[in-house]
Amino acid sequence: MADSISAIVTSMGFSSIESFIGLLLLAGFIIGAIVVIVTIKPVFEMFPYAYPNARVRARIGRLITQKQFSEILESENLEEVKNYLRGFPEYSKYVDKYPLEKALDIQLAETHDLIARIAPGGIKDVFRVLLKKWDINNIKTLITAKEAGLNPEKTAELLIPFGEISDVVEKLVEVKSVTEVIIGLEGTEYSQILEDALTDYEEKGMVLPLEAALDKFYLENLLKAVSDPSDANTTLLHPYIGTQVDASNLKIILRAKADGLKYDDISPYMISKGYQIRDWKLKDLMESEDVSGVISALEGTDYSAIMVDALAEYNKTGSIAPFEAALSEYIQKTAKTLSLKKPFGIGPMIGFLSRKEVEIKNLKVIVRGKRESGFPVSVIKEMLV
Amino acid sequence: MVDIALGTALAAIGAGIAVGFAGLGSGLGQGMAAAGSVGAVAEDPDMFAQGILFTALPETQAIYGFLIAILLMVFGGILGGETALPVEVGLVAIGAGAAIGFAGLGSGMGQGMAATSSVGAVVENPDMFSQGILFTALPETQAIYGFLIAILLMVFGGILGA
Numbered sequence: 001m002a003d004s005i006s007a008i009v010t011s012m013g014f015s016s017i018e019s020f021i022g023l024l025l026l027a028g029f030i031i032g033a034i035v036v037i038v039t040i041k042p043v044f045e046m047f048p049y050a051y052p053n054a055r056v057r058a059r060i061g062r063l064i065t066q067k068q069f070s071e072i073l074e075s076e077n078l079e080e081v082k083n084y085l086r087g088f089p090e091y092s093k094y095v096d097k098y099p100l101e102k103a104l105d106i107q108l109a110e111t112h113d114l115i116a117r118i119a120p121g122g123i124k125d126v127f128r129v130l131l132k133k134w135d136i137n138n139i140k141t142l143i144t145a146k147e148a149g150l151n152p153e154k155t156a157e158l159l160i161p162f163g164e165i166s167d168v169v170e171k172l173v174e175v176k177s178v179t180e181v182i183i184g185l186e187g188t189e190y191s192q193i194l195e196d197a198l199t200d201y202e203e204k205g206m207v208l209p210l211e212a213a214l215d216k217f218y219l220e221n222l223l224k225a226v227s228d229p230s231d232a233n234t235t236l237l238h239p240y241i242g243t244q245v246d247a248s249n250l251k252i253i254l255r256a257k258a259d260g261l262k263y264d265d266i267s268p269y270m271i272s273k274g275y276q277i278r279d280w281k282l283k284d285l286m287e288s289e290d291v292s293g294v295i296s297a298l299e300g301t302d303y304s305a306i307m308v309d310a311l312a313e314y315n316k317t318g319s320i321a322p323f324e325a326a327l328s329e330y331i332q333k334t335a336k337t338l339s340l341k342k343p344f345g346i347g348p349m350i351g352f353l354s355r356k357e358v359e360i361k362n363l364k365v366i367v368r369g370k371r372e373s374g375f376p377v378s379v380i381k382e383m384l385v
Numbered sequence: 386m387v388d389i390a391l392g393t394a395l396a397a398i399g400a401g402i403a404v405g406f407a408g409l410g411s412g413l414g415q416g417m418a419a420a421g422s423v424g425a426v427a428e429d430p431d432m433f434a435q436g437i438l439f440t441a442l443p444e445t446q447a448i449y450g451f452l453i454a455i456l457l458m459v460f461g462g463i464l465g466g467e468t469a470l471p472v473e474v475g476l477v478a479i480g481a482g483a484a485i486g487f488a489g490l491g492s493g494m495g496q497g498m499a500a501t502s503s504v505g506a507v508v509e510n511p512d513m514f515s516q517g518i519l520f521t522a523l524p525e526t527q528a529i530y531g532f533l534i535a536i537l538l539m540v541f542g543g544i545l546g547a
Contacts, residue, residue, distance in 0.1 A: 005473055017472060018391065025398065028479070032402075035487065036409070043413050043494050050417045050501045054424030054508060058432075061509035118424075344498065348505070 045231065046344040048120030053344070055118055056352045059111075062090060063352075064359055069384070072363075073377050078370050085363075100367050102160065108360045109134045109162035115349060122234050123346055126225040126241070129218075130353075135163035136214045139181070139190055142169060146178045147207050165190075178207065193217045212252075212269045219245050219271045227273075233346040236338055240350055242275025243334045247327040249274060249282060250294075250303065254320045257291045276301045291320070306330050328385055332358055358385050393468070395475025396461030396544070399482030400454035403535070407450025407489025407528075414443030414497020421501035425508040432508050439500040439507075442521050446489035446496070449532040453485045453539075460544045470544070477542030481535040488531020495524035 006017055014020040064072070068084075075081045082100060085091040090110075094103035112134070116127040138159050145155040152173040159169060165188050172184045178201065182194045193213045200209035222241045229235040249270055256266045263286045270286065272279050281301070288294045295311050298304040306329070310322035332354055339351025362384045369380035389397075422436030455464075457478050462468035470478065503517030539545040 021391070021395070021472070021476075028483075032406070032487075036406070036490070039490060039494065040409075040413065043417070043498070046498065046501075047413075047417055047420065050420035051424040054421040054501070054505050055428050057505035058425055058428030058508040343502070 052118040053348045056348045060352050104360050105160050111356050129221045129225045135165050136218050138169045142181050143207050245271050246274040246277045253285050254323050258320050390469035392470030392472045392475030393462045396457050396478035399478035400457040402482035402486040404450040404454040406486030408447045410490035410493025411447035414493040417497040418500035421504040425504050439504050443493045443496040446493035446528045450485050450489045453535045474543045481538040485531040485535040488527050492524050492528035
């Protein structure tokens with residue numbers, strides 16, 4: 001046997017069996033290294049998501065089910081809704097501490113905070129930007145409260161104790177006017193954008209330009225965070241965020257067209273570089289004569305089909321609420337589709353966030369409905385997403 | 386310097402491949418399952434026992450690799466023996482080590498992914514436990530094939546019972 005192997009090795013041009021084995025081992029080492037690298041690479045992409053996804057999936061399991069929503073809907077009053085929510089660990093710690101709607105907002109803020117903390121490196125920035133939403137909401141609350149002349153105690157009650165500048169915001173409840181709020185934000189990233197919109201606010205005498213400037217800043221930052229994807233997971237975030245930007249632009253355009261506003265009135269509030277609605281399309285939409293013109297101009301995008309369905313309802317009622325509901329539903333569907341694409345990556349996080357936001361939205365609808373005594377359950381049901 | 390025959394040295398390489406690659410797959414798989422389990426336990430402390438179970442499953446590949454490596458070392462003359470393996474038997478030893486090594490690498494990583502996913506499924510819905518165990522156990526088969534072939538190579542290749 002050994003002799004025949006030696007003969008084969010010699011016939012192959014090797015001086016000894018040792019040199020042949022040496023070459024064999026070297027080839028084996030190279031093949032082994034290639035196999036290991038190719039096999040391990042995808043695992044290393046999944047590794048950072050194992051921990052956050054397990055936490056997220058635990059929370060998905062605790063989301064309120066359809067059956068539980070039906071039971072909450074049957075509650076006689078707000079106290080019964082509160083009692084029901086005490087059975088959920090996420091809500092129980094807040095429902096007795098804050099007014100119900102604020103407790104729901106705090107729970108959502110806490111969820112955003114958790115995701116921003118546990119998200120792996122590559123996508124952390126996006127979720128950090130998402131957390132800015134609570135700073136922006138608090139600033140909007142402050143501005144609206146000061147415009148309405150609310151006292152510091154009432155204003156403080158409306159603030160959500162989350163966000164990067166929550167301590168700055170808390171101090172500003174004491175100031176007297178909107179302008180003082182903006183001055184008080186000096187040194188934060190919101191100062192300049194609010195100062196830029198201040199003249200518009202003073203001219204028009206309404207807080208809308210300030211709120212729109214904040215919304216624009218938030219969505220532009222989100223877009224910036226996903227604009228340079230480093231891997232398949234960050235790439236998946238672009239359609240999710242981009243769809244939200246598209247929906248925001250569309251809502252503003254539709255509202256403006258329903259009020260008969262023109263291109264120049266709308267364009268300052270637009271956010272460019274959306275997902276399906278690129279800049280040239282956005283221009284077409286803003287130049288449309290009316291709401292049905294906007295819907296026609298959407299031809300060629302996925303939004304066309306869903307908006308056409310809502311157009312009939314708009315023509316009947318004159319309210320743009322059906323469009324807004326259709327867009328919200330579309331965002332939810334997009335999130336669901338994306339969440340299934342990367343089950344070992346960012347998928348569960350996107351799916352959970354979307355479902356949590358819908359859950360909070362629906363709970364708020366129920367809370368508002370139950371606040372009005374005798375408000376029909378069937379009407380509340382229709383308003384749920 | 387210890388005088389080792391070329392065949393025995395090849396068996397040593399086989400032992401290294403067996404435990405090295407199988408351990409790599411098992412370690413990665415177990416690491417992923419452990420990371421998932423820690424996340425699950427952070428949300429629900431009652432998940433500890435299930436987490437441990439799912440994390441322990443990808444351990445088996447390393448055990449198979451370890452066992453083959455020990456056998457190769459004992460019967461290859463590295464541990465407690467004067468046996469000097471012929472070169473061709475040494476090559477068989479490398480084959481045996483590669484069989485369990487690579488099978489363990491793939492099986493361990495696959496099982497780790499399945500275990501991670503199962504932990505997530507169970508923490509989301511506790512009724513998924515038995516299905517999770519079943520799905521996680523499936524990638525074990527590749528390691529068993531590798532282990533079996535390694536044993537057969539050693540038996541019929543003249544290392545075991547020669």
